[in-house]
Amino acid sequence: MIVFTRFSLVELSVQGKNFNWKKPDICPSCKSPRLWGHGYRLARFVGFVVALWLKRYRCDSCKSVVTIRPEGYFKRYQSSSDDISVTLTKRLSNGKWSGSHPRQRSWQWLRRFNNFVRIEYGDDNSKVSLLERLTQLHTSSCQFLSELA
Numbered sequence: 379m380i381v382f383t384r385f386s387l388v389e390l391s392v393q394g395k396n397f398n399w400k401k402p403d404i405c406p407s408c409k410s411p412r413l414w415g416h417g418y419r420l421a422r423f424v425g426f427v428v429a430l431w432l433k434r435y436r437c438d439s440c441k442s443v444v445t446i447r448p449e450g451y452f453k454r455y456q457s458s459s460d461d462i463s464v465t466l467t468k469r470l471s472n473g474k475w476s477g478s479h480p481r482q483r484s485w486q487w488l489r490r491f492n493n494f495v496r497i498e499y500g501d502d503n504s505k506v507s508l509l510e511r512l513t514q515l516h517t518s519s520c521q522f523l524s525e526l527a
């Protein structure tokens with residue numbers, strides 16, 4: 379289980395396991411306030427040479443393990459959702475890849491976006507405007523990435 383919170387990846391990279399994590403108030407699964415530290419998990423993010431330690435908590439009531447992830451980064455993605463949106467918007471606008479992301483990763487994002495469009499909206503030729511709409515909604519931007527991961 380993942381809880382997304384706002385924190386600085388730069389600060390985390392400097393402080394490592396000494397980072398001052400804010401414990402979630404309640405378990406996202408059973409709403410119990412009894413969460414205890416449960417170690418760390420390594421995760422990679424674009425822009426950082428080494429993997430970063432993400433804090434984990436365990437619920438004393440339902441035994442769920444909760445990992446804290448930064449807002450704007452979906453599970454299993456090293457790039458931020460904003461980076462992904464910008465990359466896909468440029469690609470859909472002018473047909474060219476831009477940015478510093480590996481080409482294979484960018485193609486994977488585009489495939490998932492196309493699958494999302496096909497499933498949610500049928501065949502739609504205005505993918506750019508759809509992507510812009512999704513980006514404006516922010517919380518649901520790149521929702522397709524997490525749903526089709």
Ligand SMILES: [Zn+2]
Binds near residue numbers: 406407
């Ligand atoms: Zn729980």
